[in-house]
Amino acid sequence: MTDDLTWLSAHELGQLYRRRKLSPVEVVDAALDRLEQVHTRLNVMVTVTADAAREQALKAERCFASREELPALYGVPITVKDLTDTAGVRTTYGCVAYADHVPDEDAAAWSRLKDAGTILLGKTTTPEFGFLGVTESKLTGTTGTPWDPARAAGGSSGGAAASTVAGVAPVAWGSDGGGSIRVPASLCGAVGVKPSTGRIPHIANTEPDTTEGPITRRVVDAALLLDATVGPHPLDRLSLPATGDRYTEAALEEGDLSGLRIAADHGLLHGPVDRETQRVFSAALKDLRAAGAVVEETQVELPDPFEFFLAYWGPEYIPIVELMRASELDVWPLAADIADRAARLSPVDVGRAGRETKTEIYLAYAKVFADFDLLVTPTTPFPAFPHAGDVGGPATVNGQPLSEPGGHLHRLTESPSHAGLPAISVPCGFTSEGLPVGLQIIGPQHADAAVLSTAARYERATDWWTRHPTL
Numbered sequence: 001m002t003d004d005l006t007w008l009s010a011h012e013l014g015q016l017y018r019r020r021k022l023s024p025v026e027v028v029d030a031a032l033d034r035l036e037q038v039h040t041r042l043n044v045m046v047t048v049t050a051d052a053a054r055e056q057a058l059k060a061e062r063c064f065a066s067r068e069e070l071p072a073l074y075g076v077p078i079t080v081k082d083l084t085d086t087a088g089v090r091t092t093y094g095c096v097a098y099a100d101h102v103p104d105e106d107a108a109a110w111s112r113l114k115d116a117g118t119i120l121l122g123k124t125t126t127p128e129f130g131f132l133g134v135t136e137s138k139l140t141g142t143t144g145t146p147w148d149p150a151r152a153a154g155g156s157s158g159g160a161a162a163s164t165v166a167g168v169a170p171v172a173w174g175s176d177g178g179g180s181i182r183v184p185a186s187l188c189g190a191v192g193v194k195p196s197t198g199r200i201p202h203i204a205n206t207e208p209d210t211t212e213g214p215i216t217r218r219v220v221d222a223a224l225l226l227d228a229t230v231g232p233h234p235l236d237r238l239s240l241p242a243t244g245d246r247y248t249e250a251a252l253e254e255g256d257l258s259g260l261r262i263a264a265d266h267g268l269l270h271g272p273v274d275r276e277t278q279r280v281f282s283a284a285l286k287d288l289r290a291a292g293a294v295v296e297e298t299q300v301e302l303p304d305p306f307e308f309f310l311a312y313w314g315p316e317y318i319p320i321v322e323l324m325r326a327s328e329l330d331v332w333p334l335a336a337d338i339a340d341r342a343a344r345l346s347p348v349d350v351g352r353a354g355r356e357t358k359t360e361i362y363l364a365y366a367k368v369f370a371d372f373d374l375l376v377t378p379t380t381p382f383p384a385f386p387h388a389g390d391v392g393g394p395a396t397v398n399g400q401p402l403s404e405p406g407g408h409l410h411r412l413t414e415s416p417s418h419a420g421l422p423a424i425s426v427p428c429g430f431t432s433e434g435l436p437v438g439l440q441i442i443g444p445q446h447a448d449a450a451v452l453s454t455a456a457r458y459e460r461a462t463d464w465w466t467r468h469p470t471l
Contacts, residue, residue, distance in 0.1 A: 005030050006167040007468060010076045010221040011248075013170065017064050017075050024064070024075035024119070028057040031077045031121055035168045038471050041149045043141055044163040046082045047090045048122040053077070056119045072224055072248070074117030077169040081160045082123040083130050084110055084173060084212060094126040094137040094156075097327055108201045108236065109212045109229040113173065116228040121169055124159030129320055130180055131335045133392045133409045135159055138330050142387055145188045146469035147435055151384035152392075154184035154409070160215045161188040166471055171221050177210035178313070179379075179413025182425040186379035186438025189427045189469075190215050191455070193222045194413075196446050197420035198240040200226075201233030208238050209417045218465060219426065219456040223247035226448070240446075250449040251456040258292030260454065263372040265300050267381060268415065271408050272397045274382035280429035280437040281378045287428070288376070291461040300375070302364050302415050303357050306407050309414065311353030314342025332390035334406060362419040369444040374454055377412050379425040379438030412440060422448040424455045427464040436464075 005027065008016070016022035032050050039045055060075035085091050085103040092098045106114065114120075125135050125143045135143035135158025143158040145151050146166040153162040157174030161184035164172045174181045176194040185192025193213045200212050214225035226247040232239040264285050267273040273281075288295050321339035324331045342350075368375050385394040392406025402408050416423045421442055428439035439458070443451040459465055 006034060007217070008170065009218040010073060010170040010216070010224055011218065013076055014072050014074070020064065024057040024060040025054070027075070028053050028077055028119055028121070031169050034166070035121065035163070038146070038166040038168065041144070041471060042146060042153070042162050042166060043143045044124055044159040044166070044168065045079070046092055046123045046125055046140055046159070049089060049120050053119050053121050060117065060119065071116040071228070073113070073228055076118050076171060077121050078113065078118040079121050079124045079160060079163050079169050079172045080110060081157050081172070081174045082126050083156070083175055086110055086120065086123065089120065089123065091123060092139055094128045094130070094139055096139045096329055097324070099139060107212070108203050108233050110173065112229045113225070124157070124163055124172060126156045126159060128332070128335070130156035130175065130177070131317060131320065132156065132332060132390055133179070133183060133406045134390070135184070136332070136390055144387070145384040146471060147189065148384060151386055151435070152187060152388070153384070154187035154380070156180040157215060158184045161185050161190045161192065164215055164217060165190050165469065167468065170217055171225055172215040173212060173225070174215045175210065175212045176417065177207070178309070178417050179410040181213050181215055182379050182413045182423060182438065182440060183410055185215055185425040186436065187384040189436030190217060191219050191222050192425045193226065193452070194417060194423045195226065195230070196240070196422045196448055198238045199448060200229050201231070201236040201239035203233065203235045205236045205238050208420070219452060219459050220248060220251040222424070223251035223452050226452070245449045247449060247452050250453040253453055255457065256292040256461065257288060257454065257457055260293040260374065261372045262288060262293045262295045263298040263368050263375045264295050265298055265375065265377050268300055268302055268377060268412050270302070270305055271381060271402070271411055272400045273378060274397050276431040277378050277380070277382055277437050280431065281439070284428035284439050285376070287462055288458065291457065296372070298368060300364050300368055303360050305411050305414055306404055308353055308357050308418070309407060310338065310341055311345055311349050311357070312418070314338050314345065315350055318343055334390040334392065358418050361415050365416070365419045365421060365442070373450065375442040377440045377442070379412060379440040381408055381411055383431050383435035383437055416442045421445060422451045424451050426455045426459055428462070429464060
């Protein structure tokens with residue numbers, strides 16, 4: 001497989017398919033070959049659907065040959081995180097107890113992506129039920145970043161981000177409750193989008209802060225996936241009505257960043273940021289200014305993220321940990337600790353987190369957006385770190401010890417999720433050790449198109465997206 005074919009974007013594939021310059025069969029075969037090359041080093045896949053993918057590629061080739069009018073994503077290879085239900089395809093949720101589980105129905109977004117003609121290559125690795133911020137699973141083991149497989153890919157969409165950056169497929173589908181798309185996108189050097197709360201539907205949705213979304217190598221590809229998946233669903237009481245936004249058009253719109261007022265926060269309080277990450281982030285601010293934006297530094301006044309995490313997410317850990325213990329399954333010590341600490345909280349503490357504290361978080365961001373169009377931060381406070389099991393982060397940053405390393409890994413991505421805001425991570429540079437750093441662009445309520453447009457213009461003003469790992 002040539003490098004040119006490996007690194008083509010989904011947008012480029014669609015154009016080449018329609019001009020009959022490239023065959024979906026060639027692309028799928030190349031993607032499966034690439035997967036075979038990199039999986040042993042990175043550990044990105046739980047289940048591979050090679051035979052079905054080749055059958056779908058043959059069908060797509062016939063459709064293009066007949067000059068049918070086809071969706072923009074038709075024939076594009078995709079991977080799907082193993083937390084997303086795929087009817088007839090094994091879905092394990094990263095857990096030994098579900099090793100042979102095959103769902104009968106598709107998740108809402110995956111159903112739409114199938115209708116759009118994407119070709120499933122397989123299901124990507126994730127920690128048990130997405131409960132860790134790194135992709136460590138008793139079922140599948142450890143997933144590494146393509147830039148250094150001895151370091152963490154992040155999580156919980158680690159396999160999705162690592163496979164995409166490694167050149168397996170141009171697009172992946174993940175999920176994000178407090179950073180599970182954006183964190184691995186940052187540590188692996190991908191584009192990762194957390195849409196506004198309700199933008200992408202979930203059947204029988206009970207959790208407003210968790211959403212599914214795209215992980216890609218180019219911003220326009222993320223926009224293509226959003227165009228195919230957004231919109232209301234009758235079985236999701238939280239889903240938003242259609243807006244008429246065309247995200248792909250927003251991503252392709254020409255121009256620089258002139259006229260935009262962007263606030264920049266170097267760390268959102270509550271902990272240190274690695275010096276190399278700070279250096280790269282500061283350089284990214286210069287790039288934003290050079291592209292025409294007015295950038296001013298600010299400080300978002302947010303509640304303590306660690307107290308909030310325990311009170312908001314902790315109760316979700318309790319029934320899962322109890323089930324795993326009852327089934328005599330191994331439980332990660334960190335997950336068990338969170339469940340046990342959450343069990344000691346009062347109902348008042350839990351209720352306040354889900355109501356008052358979430359409103360405080362939203363209002364803190366609303367105060368910033370009263371004066372600015374967008375807010376940028378580093379996506380993570382440190383780059384990819386050596387594998388540390390369920391600890392989920394380095395022991396120290398800049399010589400300062402971290403009492404909750406896993407909490408710090410998601411410290412900059414949690415709060416936008418709980419405010420319900422759209423956010424994207426895009427590559428913005430590399431550390432002196434050659435590790436990628438992500439720029440998180442956060443928009444005001446429902447400003448998904450503005451976030452994507454800004455990210456695409458920033459991407460075009462830099463060349464970070466052209467760099468690929470050597471595996």
